[in-house]
Amino acid sequence: MSEHVSNHNNVSRRDFLTALGLGSGAMLLLGGCGSKTLDLVDRPYKGPYWALAVDYAKCAGCRTCETACAAHNNPLKHNGKTVPGLGNPRLANIRVHSFNPDVDVPVSCAMCSDEPCIAACPISPDAKGRKALYRDTRLGVIRNDAQRCIGCGSCAEACADGRTAILHLDELTRRPAGMCTLCDGEPQCVISCPYEALSIVEIKPGQIYKGLPAHQVAGELAQQWYGLELQGV
Amino acid sequence: MAGISGGYFGNILKVDLSSGSAQRVPIDEKDYRLFLGGRGLGIKLLWDNLPSPGAESTSPATPLIFMPGPFSGLPLPSCSRTCVITKSPLTSPLNSAGPGDSTLTYANVGGFFGPELRMAGFDGLMIVGKASKPSYLVITDGRVELRDAGHLWGMGTDEFEPALKKELGDNRFQIMCIGPSGEKQVSYACIIHTAARVAGRGGSGAVMGSKNLKAVAVLGAKVPPVADHPLFLERLEECREIYNGMISHFLRDMMRGQGTAWFLDMNSNDGKMSVRNFREGTFEAIEKIDGDAAQKEIWVRSYACYCCPLACKKSGRVRTGPFAGLVHDGPEYETGTMFGSNLMISDLKGVVRQIFHGDDSGMDIISAGAVIGFLMECREKGLITPAFLDGIDLRWGDASASMQMIEKISKRQGIGDLAALGVRALADEIGQGSHEFAIHVKGQELAAWNVQANPVKGLCYATSNRGACHHSGDNAQAQDFTAMIDSTGLCAFATDQDAPILPGHSVKTVSENLAAVTGLELSEDELRQTGERIYNLEKMFNFLEGFRREDDVLPERFFKDAFTVGSEAGAVLDRAEFKQTLDEYYTGRGWDPITSRPSEATLNRLNLTEIIRAT
Numbered sequence: 001m002s003e004h005v006s007n008h009n010n011v012s013r014r015d016f017l018t019a020l021g022l023g024s025g026a027m028l029l030l031g032g033c034g035s036k037t038l039d040l041v042d043r044p045y046k047g048p049y050w051a052l053a054v055d056y057a058k059c060a061g062c063r064t065c066e067t068a069c070a071a072h073n074n075p076l077k078h079n080g081k082t083v084p085g086l087g088n089p090r091l092a093n094i095r096v097h098s099f100n101p102d103v104d105v106p107v108s109c110a111m112c113s114d115e116p117c118i119a120a121c122p123i124s125p126d127a128k129g130r131k132a133l134y135r136d137t138r139l140g141v142i143r144n145d146a147q148r149c150i151g152c153g154s155c156a157e158a159c160a161d162g163r164t165a166i167l168h169l170d171e172l173t174r175r176p177a178g179m180c181t182l183c184d185g186e187p188q189c190v191i192s193c194p195y196e197a198l199s200i201v202e203i204k205p206g207q208i209y210k211g212l213p214a215h216q217v218a219g220e221l222a223q224q225w226y227g228l229e230l231q232g233v
Numbered sequence: 234m235a236g237i238s239g240g241y242f243g244n245i246l247k248v249d250l251s252s253g254s255a256q257r258v259p260i261d262e263k264d265y266r267l268f269l270g271g272r273g274l275g276i277k278l279l280w281d282n283l284p285s286p287g288a289e290s291t292s293p294a295t296p297l298i299f300m301p302g303p304f305s306g307l308p309l310p311s312c313s314r315t316c317v318i319t320k321s322p323l324t325s326p327l328n329s330a331g332p333g334d335s336t337l338t339y340a341n342v343g344g345f346f347g348p349e350l351r352m353a354g355f356d357g358l359m360i361v362g363k364a365s366k367p368s369y370l371v372i373t374d375g376r377v378e379l380r381d382a383g384h385l386w387g388m389g390t391d392e393f394e395p396a397l398k399k400e401l402g403d404n405r406f407q408i409m410c411i412g413p414s415g416e417k418q419v420s421y422a423c424i425i426h427t428a429a430r431v432a433g434r435g436g437s438g439a440v441m442g443s444k445n446l447k448a449v450a451v452l453g454a455k456v457p458p459v460a461d462h463p464l465f466l467e468r469l470e471e472c473r474e475i476y477n478g479m480i481s482h483f484l485r486d487m488m489r490g491q492g493t494a495w496f497l498d499m500n501s502n503d504g505k506m507s508v509r510n511f512r513e514g515t516f517e518a519i520e521k522i523d524g525d526a527a528q529k530e531i532w533v534r535s536y537a538c539y540c541c542p543l544a545c546k547k548s549g550r551v552r553t554g555p556f557a558g559l560v561h562d563g564p565e566y567e568t569g570t571m572f573g574s575n576l577m578i579s580d581l582k583g584v585v586r587q588i589f590h591g592d593d594s595g596m597d598i599i600s601a602g603a604v605i606g607f608l609m610e611c612r613e614k615g616l617i618t619p620a621f622l623d624g625i626d627l628r629w630g631d632a633s634a635s636m637q638m639i640e641k642i643s644k645r646q647g648i649g650d651l652a653a654l655g656v657r658a659l660a661d662e663i664g665q666g667s668h669e670f671a672i673h674v675k676g677q678e679l680a681a682w683n684v685q686a687n688p689v690k691g692l693c694y695a696t697s698n699r700g701a702c703h704h705s706g707d708n709a710q711a712q713d714f715t716a717m718i719d720s721t722g723l724c725a726f727a728t729d730q731d732a733p734i735l736p737g738h739s740v741k742t743v744s745e746n747l748a749a750v751t752g753l754e755l756s757e758d759e760l761r762q763t764g765e766r767i768y769n770l771e772k773m774f775n776f777l778e779g780f781r782r783e784d785d786v787l788p789e790r791f792f793k794d795a796f797t798v799g800s801e802a803g804a805v806l807d808r809a810e811f812k813q814t815l816d817e818y819y820t821g822r823g824w825d826p827i828t829s830r831p832s833e834a835t836l837n838r839l840n841l842t843e844i845i846r847a848t
Contacts, residue, residue: 062540078463087308
């Protein structure tokens with residue numbers, strides 16, 4: 001996958017959609033080269049290193065990924081030990097959108113290289129150059145500093161504006177939620193997927209990478225698979 | 234026995250559409266213990282809440298019950314099922330004391346609704362009453378709202394769900410809806426989820442239509458509690474491995490590959506398929522409509538229900554010919570047979586078109602296929618005139634003539650008004666010996682598994698508690714197993730059918746999962762007995778509705794019309810043998826072989842005496 005991507009430094013979003021699972025050639029590459037866990041190196045941030053790739057032709061829409069994500073990222077204390085939660089899909093950082101005609105589109109934080117969510121954050125950068133919403137230098141994931149965050153929702157609005165819209169304000173805490181954590185190197189969605197539809201791809205610095213809204217991907221797939229316009233939301 | 238310490242919210246949501254009120258109704262711990270959830274708790278609720286035996290299925294007081302199980306809403310694999318329990322508008326006993334006498338029905342559907350209902354915090358949903366005008370129900374966690382559906386009434390199910398999600402502004406809602414057939418109370422109208430998942434049998438859609446209820450939409454944010462968290466995590470990990478392994482992969486890949494359509498070819502070869510209104514068991518043109526053909530010409534992708542690794546559902550697209558551009562599911566085994574070989578239709582695209590319209594109008598394709606097959610045979614035999622069929626030239630193999638009937642039925646126009654009542658009503662009207670090939674038991678039509686070369690299926694159809702049903706189980710043990718599985722939220726396709734050689738969720742798995750989730754410690758035998766208890770309560774329900782042994786009969790065809798083609802040519806049921814099998818069945822069950830009533834000793838052994846006496 002990485003080789004395939006590096007030949008296209010200025011790919012359009014449409015091209016990327018193709019590269020990430022719609023073209024049959026790309027699907028093979030993903031199947032062969034996408035990895036299940038990450039080789040973590042602590043290094044200064046130069047670009048988003050990893051993002052979740054979906055092979056839409058393999059995804060069956062079962063939502064196991066949502067439950068595995070939610071369980072890992074919302075652990076519980078049990079007899080003093082931290083254990084995974086039960087897996088409430090509402091708390092997941094990945095969400096499978098299902099449509100009619102039958103198309104299932106999992107979306108998660110794409111760690112967009114142009115960072116519209118961080119750009120929208122109104123909090124002034126601290127000494128480390130971090131706004132309340134910032135890029136983690138180890139994994140390249142987006143994190144939120146709940147102490148400085150004012151819960152204004154600008155980041156969620158930015159994500160909803162043409163990106164995956166996975167970033168949202170938590171209903172209880174009113175703080176940004178839904179950012180992918182990559183499960184600290186062991187992405188549970190990828191590991192648990194019964195259909196091997198998910199994998200992690202490396203995005204090299206300088207490459208443009210953006211998440212697309214589920215309905216846009218679904219519209220593309222509905223057209224390609226069924227020759228149909230998408231109905232509903 | 235340990236007490237319940239998880240798995241359940243402890244209540245169901247009861248909505249009265251007449252008064253517009255909603256309340257949480259607590260469920261006795263004892264009822265969970267005895268009936269688990271799903272189909273089992275559903276029959277108990279129907280038993281408790283039906284005003285009296287003989288109440289009309291479509292009268293406002295009849296409860297319409299949506300039941301997930303104790304595993305629903307948890308990420309355990311293949312626990313997506315919802316049982317819809319109510320009184321059937323389709324069935325009635327031979328010797329009826331009143332017009333309302335009918336069996337219960339329990340239609341079982343996968344997808345995402347049951348899990349979502351539990352995420353909203355309810356162990357079930359019971360709807361009574363009748364809305365003053367077409368309405369739909371919206372359940373968002375603890376909030377319940379009844380909204381006007383006037384602008385949605387009449388809409389087909391394919392269009393409906395996206396339209397409602399748009400109106401609700403959130404595509405996370407899970408929806409059950411009826412189509413025009415349900416609105417018009419076609420006796421075998423069904424309830425549809427995600428355009429192609431169907432709570433199909435027994436006319437639950439007509440009951441929903443009689444309540445002026447177009448749809449139920451639910452959205453929840455909770456996850457059910459579990460009794461033993463670390464144990465649950467262990468169980469989850471183990472269950473996710475059930476379909477990994479060599480034999481398991483074979484079965485898994487069979488489901489992913491062709492789903493139930495895998496049986497089309499196999500059953501035709503084995504003489505077990507419903508062909509030409511059940512006259513034959515083998516379809517000579519099977520290769521034109523089987524799974525291989527669908528894979529080549531129609532299917533686009535496989536998709537799955539909540540947390541299920543099997544993905545047995547197939548979406549499809551007609552790519553060429555007059556129906557090019559049509560997009561829908563299937564064929565599956567049942568839909569492909571009942572709208573295919575049972576009507577001698579070998580035009581696969583025509584089959585898919587019928588399936589689309591059957592689902593879109595919200596009718597049970599199994600019953601509809603039997604109705605149309607029956608009329609084709611009556612026409613061929615000259616028992617009815619062209620005028621009786623409103624001029625439709627209903628010939629074997631003609632998919633477009635069949636399409637016209639489907640439309641007539643869903644609109645209840647002309648002949649469709651009578652055909653909407655099922656084959657028995659048609660045979661009553663047509664007479665001339667047509668009852669012999671009116672393929673139903675107790676008024677409900679048989680499914681796509683034919684009987685002449687498959688006597689155990691004959692027992693299954695004759696003794697099923699919802700009229701003819703292929704799913705119930707081919708002997709008492711299988712019936713009890715299925716009743717138990719249907720009460721957990723688990724899908725029967727993901728079980729080992731209580732045969733240790735097969736992969737899948739076993740009784741042992743259920744027992745261990747139940748202990749981790751609820752704290753209930755039920756041994757494998759106790760779980761099988763739970764299934765038996767459920768089956769017996771259903772039987773008692775039917776008994777009070779006037780069903781007796783004389784209702785456990787098969788159509789004459791199966792004893793008279795030996796197959797003429799295929800590997801089982803010559804096969805026909807032996808009357809004496811069948812009677813003996815039934816005798817042994819009643820005796821084995823502890824039921825009176827004359828009346829078929831469960832004996833006091835049986836009811837007592839199953840802890841049902843008190844429940845039955847209380848009514």
